[in-house]
Amino acid sequence: MRLVLRLAALGIILITVVLWFFGGMNRGCTQTSVKQMQKDPVTDIEYPVFEQRFLPGVDFLGGGGVLGLLTIGASFLFPRK
């Protein structure tokens, strides 16, 4: 069980880092909608259009790290075989 929990913790941390990295390494808060600017051809006004997309931020990274550490901590509750 210790090994299973430690492997799970490693998986959680790896998945979190990979998602954050390939999500664009957003150093701000996690966003569930992303702003894209478009231009109106007649008035030349640039206007925002929100696209529903998950963009993990540093809070997501921190959350994944804490969950991973807690899982490692929980592994110590089980005795060695």
Add this chain to the structure above:
Amino acid sequence: MTKSFSCIVAFAVSSLASFAAPQSYDFKDPKGVNNVVFKLDAPLESINGTANGISGSVQFDPQSPKDLKGKIVVAGSTLQVGNPTMKEHLHSDKWMDVKQFPEITFETTGIDKVVSAENSTVAQVTGNLTIKGKTKSITAPLKITYLPGKLKARFPMMEGDLLVLRSNFKIKRSDFGINSGAFEDKVSDEIDLSFSLAGMSPKK
């Protein structure tokens, strides 16, 4: 002969008067292009948001841009940021309190330093900005672009003119009681605002 001449003169005078009269531009844009962008500095990133619930009207005479006057209203409920928790905080009573103060308004009181070239005018506009029920007089740079006959290009069934207003200026949230004094180490007191608005004046 005299009667005909009088009629011609009266027609010419009324035509000139109607030509010189300021037109009213409605800023409720059905295409949803009109927007306000706000930016606040924070340690990790700048908080970027927008609002697109714009309405109001402006009186503008291309022959006399200095006589521009009007009122622009922004619906507080349309303030938007990318993070849902942040948006909840933004709309809450500590920040914008959009339930009690559903509108942000700017009403012109004067225009100064007007420089016009063709259909474009730059000026300094002064007006009363009201946020969270607090009104403060501010002066901001304004770029006015008059687009005669361009309404049809946006709405093929309509004839008329467009008026584009652009402005960028800074305000302090402490001046308007927007969670003043709190979290200044996390979110700056200064708010950078950019307006890009198009108003339409359909021909009757």
